[in-house]
Amino acid sequence: MTAAAATSAPPSALKGQLGTYVGLTVVLVGMVALFGTLSEYFLTRETFISIANEIPALAVMAVGMTFVLIIAGIDLSVGSVLALSAAVTAAAILQWKLSVPMAAALGLATGLVCGSVTGAVSVAWRLPSFIVSLGMLEAVRGGAYLVTDSRTQYVGDAISGLAAPWIGGISAAFVLAVVLVAAGQLVLTRTVFGRHVVGIGTNEEAMRLAGIDPRPIRIIVFAATGLLAGLAGLMQSARLEAADPNAGVGIELQVIAAVVIGGTSLMGGRGSVVNTFFGVLIIAVLEAGLAQVGASEPSKRIITGAVIVVAVIIDTLRQRRADRRLA
């Protein structure tokens, strides 16, 4: 995986890239150690399994969001798309009596369509994706209420296999999330598409004049993010055995925080899916740890907010030092 991070960071800067891995690992291990000393129950298998089964939805959305941020976009609608996809799947099973695979496919397709609309609208009218996805955030949430009739739909154990303990207590969803992180990193660093994505985020006009049309690439990135949000919706309703129209409210900010903690630039052109996964782990460990040490809800939120900003400050300083070294 370390070698795969090399496209946006050439070997001369490979040390810098490894540096991020080391840096994020140190933060992660430090946090685990800290919570381990604060709570005698933290360093147990149960804690880690529950963290592992907690994060798949966040992780797969963060994979998509990494690509979105690299092209200097943003997608605020992922939480709503998650809810709508779950709702459509539930409705397909409960009301339209479709088979489970068909219902799941319909849920995923819903996510794909939502993402494509966000991408296509922002490309067609050259609107900032911030605005378009803000509109989608509202509209799609409304859609989720419509489909569920504003009530939580209980789907039972129809799709709970995705979230059920599988190998050593780890769910299939977690395995799938890890596979998608690896696949995302490979796509970003080893494919023509990934090269286009990084190039568009770095200098869109230069890409256009090099003969690469940025528009379809932008749409694909948003479409894929929608699809992944749809998958997150399935994962969520598998775990809860229900489709809640309020699922994923505000989760887009967690997703963005994870990506940014992983060192992806909001200005575009720079990012790594593996580092994003570290960001997801840091957020999840922080949440689980604070819960175990019995932090109150208000103090949990204050600490989480501070950690996000501090993490980004550290990464920015590190990046500036690296830039100065090159200059």
Next chain:
Amino acid sequence: MNAGLAVPVLSLSALGKDYAAPVLDDVSLVLNAGEVLALTGENGAGKSTLSKIVCGLVQPTRGQMLLGGAAFQPAFRRDAERLGVRMVMQELGLVTTLSVAENLLLDRLPNQTGWIRRGKLHDLAARQLAKIGMEHIDPATPVARLGIGQQQMVEIARNLQDDTRVLVLDEPTAMLTPRETSHLFEQIELLKARGVAIIYVSHRLEELQRIADRVAVLRDGRLVDVRAMAGVREAELVQRMVGRAVHEHEGRDRRIAGPVLLSARGIGRAEAVKDVDIDLHAGEVMGLAGLVGSGRTELVRLLFGADRADRGEILLYDGIAATQPVLRVRKGWRSPMQAIRAGIGLVTEDRKSQGLLLTQSIRVNATLSDLGAISHAGWLQRAKERGIARRLVELLRIRSRSIEQPVATLSGGNQQKVVFARWLHRECKVLLLDEPTRGVDVGARADLYAELDRMTDAGKALLMVSSDLRELMAMCDRIGVMSAGRLVAVFERGQWSEQSLLAAAFSDAAGRAASAATPTAGSAISDPNPGQPATADTP
């Protein structure tokens, strides 16, 4: 001029400015109250640097300035403005979302404990507008709603303060209509009468004759001539700008041109490019000269599809039998992708903002034009990519630590070589080069010239825009000259001189009349036989 009697308003002695190399050297000048001193010279002669020094935007490396006899060393623009030395710059410094009045009084908005006093603001602004004959503009209008010429007038009005002693106008009429220009000239006369000293930077010679009392000519950063404007002939001035009536271009023979590869007929875009006919032949370099803003870059961008033409057509030939085009595109290319697929490449004028992915490596930048060649089923073949990048680095002698070095850390010359490498990686038949040697050091320049020779030997057609006439005369087989959006002349190797090229570039209004009246160079370039000498009409 009674220069000998009164103390000059401004005197410069032995001013010099070095960046990497000296751009201004040993300039001594006096400026008297109530006179208009024209400052002229070729692109890059140092006119802008000199004006910026006077206005505190740039600090001189050497020399002194005296303002009314006292030492004058402005460290910032504000220092100069406080002493009444103001400048109207070419690039407008207006906040387009604010009103005309707010822009005019931006640094001293009339207010009462922070609350803007609108009535007073508009009164003051209206008075200032009236001074330049712009009473018809409502001071409350947002600047964005004004035309570019009116914006320029607002910028001028902003600098016409009562305390102005020295006013520098940098190409003030570039965007003005004739009527606006007359208004401006009337205003300049009024300022003269009030004793304001004016430095008027322009390369429009007919304007200088109308407005200037004296003219100072800069060449390569040195002051080569200062004389009274009365009785100066244009040809004389041009010769002073160019320097020696030299013929440095005997160097090479004309390359043997092959068939036409790319033609444009009547290609145009709004007012920027006006119905240009041009043919690019295999195996030769065509130059494109002209002043900044004459439409050179705009034409090249149309030929590449970077901008869309709104009229005319582009014809592509297979280079074997140039009778029938293999492709005929009305209104030009739809996109750069279409042009690139047809075998056209572009080295942009501004490699940093339009050419390179600065934070990415040499390898990524060099192979960007054709990722298909280094990938299989969408997956990059990294060994192959590295091999190609290494070969290109070696071929073009790109000085770097490794192919993984980010291009931002390379010198200008080596960055430009990376852009070239891209169009070697993707074979193109026609390569358009916009100021390819700008900011490129001498050594790298020689390497790039050698590469251009290799390309023409390989039968590519090259079109090269440059502000450096000597470079064009050394490299090109034909040189087209653009002025005010038109291709006003095309010269064959052996028939040009710096003077004739410059005269064509300056022809502007005169050229417009000529092209309407007589079949000009347009007919010469569409001549299918490039061996035949084309005639250049110099007004």
